[in-house]
Amino acid sequence: MKLFQNKVTRIALLLLLSLLVAVSLSGRILFSLPFFYEQNNNQRILTSLLITLMFCGLVFIAYNTLILPFLSLYLKWKNVIFIILMIIILISTSSINSLYYWSIPKENNIEICFDAAEGSKNLQIHKLIESHTKRLYSPVSFGVDQYPIIIPSGECVNGKIITMYWKYTLMLFFPSLTAVAQKEPPDGRFYLSINDVPSVVYFDKNAEEPIGNEVNFNEGIEDGETLPFVIHKYLYTAVKAICLIVSSIFLSLFFFGLTEKIMNYSPAKSNQSHGN
Amino acid sequence: MTALKLKKFNNPPLHKILLGLILIYFVIFGVVMAYTNGQPDQSPHQYYSERFTQTWGIPEEDMSVGSRIVTGQPYLYYWLNGAIAKIYQFVFPHNPPIRVVMLWRLFSVFLSSFTVYYCYKAAKKLTNNPYGGILAAFFLSNTLMFVFVSGGNSYDNLMNLAGMAAIYHLINVYKQEDFVKHTALTGIWVIIGSLAKKQCLLLTLIIFLAWLVFVIRNFKNIELRFNKVNILIILLFVGFLILFLGLYGVNIIRYSRTTPSCNQIKPPEKCGAFDYRWEYFQRFNLNLIWFQRDDIINPVRYAFEYWLFQMAESTWGILSHNTFIPMLSIGLHTILVIWWFGCLTRYWKWKDTAVNMLLFILFSYCIYVFFWNYITEVKFSFQHYGVTGRYLSPIYGTLFTLMVYYFLKIKHVFIKRLTITLSIMIYFSGGFWMYLSRYSEIFYHWRIFK
Numbered sequence: 001m002k003l004f005q006n007k008v009t010r011i012a013l014l015l016l017l018s019l020l021v022a023v024s025l026s027g028r029i030l031f032s033l034p035f036f037y038e039q040n041n042n043q044r045i046l047t048s049l050l051i052t053l054m055f056c057g058l059v060f061i062a063y064n065t066l067i068l069p070f071l072s073l074y075l076k077w078k079n080v081i082f083i084i085l086m087i088i089i090l091i092s093t094s095s096i097n098s099l100y101y102w103s104i105p106k107e108n109n110i111e112i113c114f115d116a117a118e119g120s121k122n123l124q125i126h127k128l129i130e131s132h133t134k135r136l137y138s139p140v141s142f143g144v145d146q147y148p149i150i151i152p153s154g155e156c157v158n159g160k161i162i163t164m165y166w167k168y169t170l171m172l173f174f175p176s177l178t179a180v181a182q183k184e185p186p187d188g189r190f191y192l193s194i195n196d197v198p199s200v201v202y203f204d205k206n207a208e209e210p211i212g213n214e215v216n217f218n219e220g221i222e223d224g225e226t227l228p229f230v231i232h233k234y235l236y237t238a239v240k241a242i243c244l245i246v247s248s249i250f251l252s253l254f255f256f257g258l259t260e261k262i263m264n265y266s267p268a269k270s271n272q273s274h275g276n
Numbered sequence: 277m278t279a280l281k282l283k284k285f286n287n288p289p290l291h292k293i294l295l296g297l298i299l300i301y302f303v304i305f306g307v308v309m310a311y312t313n314g315q316p317d318q319s320p321h322q323y324y325s326e327r328f329t330q331t332w333g334i335p336e337e338d339m340s341v342g343s344r345i346v347t348g349q350p351y352l353y354y355w356l357n358g359a360i361a362k363i364y365q366f367v368f369p370h371n372p373p374i375r376v377v378m379l380w381r382l383f384s385v386f387l388s389s390f391t392v393y394y395c396y397k398a399a400k401k402l403t404n405n406p407y408g409g410i411l412a413a414f415f416l417s418n419t420l421m422f423v424f425v426s427g428g429n430s431y432d433n434l435m436n437l438a439g440m441a442a443i444y445h446l447i448n449v450y451k452q453e454d455f456v457k458h459t460a461l462t463g464i465w466v467i468i469g470s471l472a473k474k475q476c477l478l479l480t481l482i483i484f485l486a487w488l489v490f491v492i493r494n495f496k497n498i499e500l501r502f503n504k505v506n507i508l509i510i511l512l513f514v515g516f517l518i519l520f521l522g523l524y525g526v527n528i529i530r531y532s533r534t535t536p537s538c539n540q541i542k543p544p545e546k547c548g549a550f551d552y553r554w555e556y557f558q559r560f561n562l563n564l565i566w567f568q569r570d571d572i573i574n575p576v577r578y579a580f581e582y583w584l585f586q587m588a589e590s591t592w593g594i595l596s597h598n599t600f601i602p603m604l605s606i607g608l609h610t611i612l613v614i615w616w617f618g619c620l621t622r623y624w625k626w627k628d629t630a631v632n633m634l635l636f637i638l639f640s641y642c643i644y645v646f647f648w649n650y651i652t653e654v655k656f657s658f659q660h661y662g663v664t665g666r667y668l669s670p671i672y673g674t675l676f677t678l679m680v681y682y683f684l685k686i687k688h689v690f691i692k693r694l695t696i697t698l699s700i701m702i703y704f705s706g707g708f709w710m711y712l713s714r715y716s717e718i719f720y721h722w723r724i725f726k
Contacts, residue, residue: 061293086697093705
């Protein structure tokens with residue numbers, strides 16, 4: 001116990017604990033956000049580092065001001081019930097509510113080509129979206145910062161999309177990609193391949209049943225490659241589960257300390273502590 | 277700097293750190309919302325702001341433009357936008373770093389961050405607990421419609437700030453603080469709100485009535501202090517009062533109404549707006565309504581079957597030119613409001629005069645918006661034109677202040693702790709977390725790139 005009485009050791013331990021919680025919190029947040037998976041490796045590392053550092057500072061402050069001062073209260077049974085209840089609520093709501101958190105990200109190669117029936121009209125892809133969730137895929141890998149992706153007649157563009165499906169959501173719907181072209185797409189042959197599985201449709205205004213400007217594609221979308229940082233699916237899921245549990249425990253303690261601070265605030269005490 | 281001040285500066289109390297973090301949090305949320313389109317009526321706000329960019333005064337009426345009129349209209353928000361644009365263009369005559377339209381949006385975020393700050397101050401004052409203020413500011417910072425409008429170019433943002441600041445100073449009046457100073461500041465803020473948007477006139481009337489009740493009840497105990505600061509504030513108030521009378525007083529004399537209609541300024545053929553609505557129009561007439569009373573949806577049914585839910589959906593969701601209604605989140609927010617109402621009935625006391633004054637402001641404003649919506653519905657065959665929670669935005673802060681006040685009144689410690697914690701979780705998950713987690717599905721579609 002002497003080890004904990006040493007101020008330097010105590011601060012070092014606290015920093016270590018803060019780092020652990022900060023990593024868990026940033027994992028809990030970043031793994032839920034599709035934009036994180038759409039970044040390249042360097043960007044992902046930078047984002048993780050920045051968020052972790054920010055949380056590390058905040059968690060350190062929270063430990064000192066909201067968690068450690070109330071250490072003696074954690075053993076009272078009413079407080080234990082509150083903390084356990086909060087852990088259960090946080091874990092259960094996070095587990096149910098996180099479509100992307102539990103998913104396995106896959107990178108899919110996309111090739112889009114267009115051959116206009118007449119002249120050299122361009123096809124404009126205004127959106128590439130997940131058909132069910134309406135998630136908009138980033139167009140950056142297609143060489144543009146924002147939609148539309150313009151495909152001149154007779155040419156092709158290549159890019160990648162990151163799909164994120166959780167095995168339980170796959171029971172509810174089949175993965176598919178919707179390409180939304182301009183309102184009145186020019187007549188011609190529209191080719192889209194997902195992981196080298198081609199699909200072709202023809203835009204023809206004079207057809208008996210012209211297809212609109214939204215086309216669904218589902219072939220080949222399951223054949224994408226899992227992102228390299230997902231080394232092992234089960235290990236990856238286990239890491240996320242640990243992140244969820246650690247962050248839930250921390251947040252429960254944080255909420256306990258915060259409510260304790262709120263409920264027991266008295267102006268007189270506050271003035272005293274500042275020497276008034 | 278004295279030793280005590282230096283100590284406070286180096287070792288700030290936790291609530292000040294939390295306030296700083298919440299303001300940073302709100303500014304980040306507001307700025308990302310500023311890069312999202314779909315806020316209400318951006319085109320007219322941009323038009324008026326651009327008109328005020330052309331002059332330091334009030335621009336002349338452009339008779340060639342359709343139903344948009346400048347004459348006799350509240351101008352303060354547009355005047356500020358115009359001033360900002362002129363200064364910005366003077367500093368960056370060529371290749372400005374961002375477009376002026378974006379600058380106006382960021383200015384709105386700036387205004388709303390002060391609304392959040394005043395919400396903190398109001399709740400702190402009412403609860404005598406700075407953490408109460410932190411909670412109320414956090415609730416407001418995570419109210420989706422408030423942040424959405426804060427990211428747009430809209431006079432609502434100045435009116436919301438003015439409303440919240442005026443209510444804060446009125447709380448101070450009720451808390452027996454410096455009467456002269458806080459009365460003058462209340463007056464200044466309600467005038468600022470009224471010079472920004474006509475709708476604030478009603479809030480001005482409600483606040484004036486609340487102030488009058490205080491004066492009548494405490495007439496003998498009021499202490500009038502006329503120090504240098506107070507005289508300066510009174511002079512400022514008189515200046516604003518002149519502007520107020522210069523707008524609304526002149527309008528009432530000249531046009532017999534608070535603001536002139538388009539038909540009073542321009543030829544009728546120029547004044548068509550919302551043409552698609554007129555096929556449903558029926559002039560509001562009490563005699564006619566009396567004979568048709570069995571065919572019209574009664575106000576109680578309208579309130580409980582439609583209006584209350586619509587208000588909830590367009591407060592904790594987004595209802596505008598772009599719409600996003602997260603049903604689960606709105607359901608949880610509604611339950612929280614019902615729970616607050618339960619706490620209110622359980623812990624309400626006649627002697628809490630400042631709290632009762634806020635309840636009076638909250639309910640009178642809600643009743644006004646309700647009947648305004650209902651009359652519009654009767655006129656337009658219940659087509660639901662202009663029924664949105666945005667019109668309640670000047671009193672969002674009042675609602676959150678009262679919510680926090682009554683949550684802190686809960687006697688049972690465990691239930692109080694659970695209420696506060698779940699409220700924080702509901703507001704966070706329905707606010708910034710909702711934006712982040714649904715970004716790729718919703719907000720990315722609305723993104724403004726430059």
